Amino acid sequence: MVTHLAAARERLAQVPDPEIPAVTLVDLGIVRDLRETASGVEVVLTPTYSGCPATELIADEVRAALAEFGDVTITLQRAPAWSTDWITPEGRQKLQQYGIVPPQCSAEQAIKVVPRLRCPRCDSGSTQQLSRFGSTACKSTWRCIECGEPFEYFKPI
Numbered sequence: 724m725v726t727h728l729a730a731a732r733e734r735l736a737q738v739p740d741p742e743i744p745a746v747t748l749v750d751l752g753i754v755r756d757l758r759e760t761a762s763g764v765e766v767v768l769t770p771t772y773s774g775c776p777a778t779e780l781i782a783d784e785v786r787a788a789l790a791e792f793g794d795v796t797i798t799l800q801r802a803p804a805w806s807t808d809w810i811t812p813e814g815r816q817k818l819q820q821y822g823i824v825p826p827q828c829s830a831e832q833a834i835k836v837v838p839r840l841r842c843p844r845c846d847s848g849s850t851q852q853l854s855r856f857g858s859t860a861c862k863s864t865w866r867c868i869e870c871g872e873p874f875e876y877f878k879p880i
């Protein structure tokens with residue numbers, strides 16, 4: 724069976740993240756590889772957080788998106804662990820526009836430095852962290868002192 728890897732890659736690049744639909748799985752760096760197999764394609768995924776319940780959902784979405792290319796084999800690759808460093812520049816831009824501040828530094832720096840975030844809505848630098856955990860463990864909740872709006876920060880890991 725002849726698969727068209729380029730077409731499959733393009734299709735794969737459209738699949739949104741189930742938790743943050745503003746970005747795609749490719750934007751987040753979750754998709755590690757796409758290979759041709761004898762009967763279809765194999766997609767290598769590295770889930771963002773080991774406890775993320777979205778992993779099954781992500782696998783289902785990828786299977787559905789690539790169904791026309793034959794059998795879809797999903798391989799979960801957990802090492803090396805996913806890092807926010809893998810989020811593409813385009814992904815960071817989309818997160819910012821969506822109102823989630825993308826990671827401001829590498830995971831290594833994050834251990835030492837508390838970030839100074841700018842509000843994604845009004846760009847004010849007076850912000851405060853409200854909670855270390857937001858709607859998911861991946862994010863923390865912040866508030867802008869200037870406009871009063873809460874926003875989320877995608878923590879570096």
Ligand SMILES: [Zn+2]
Pocket residue numbers: 842843844845846847867868869870871872
């Ligand atoms: Zn603001």
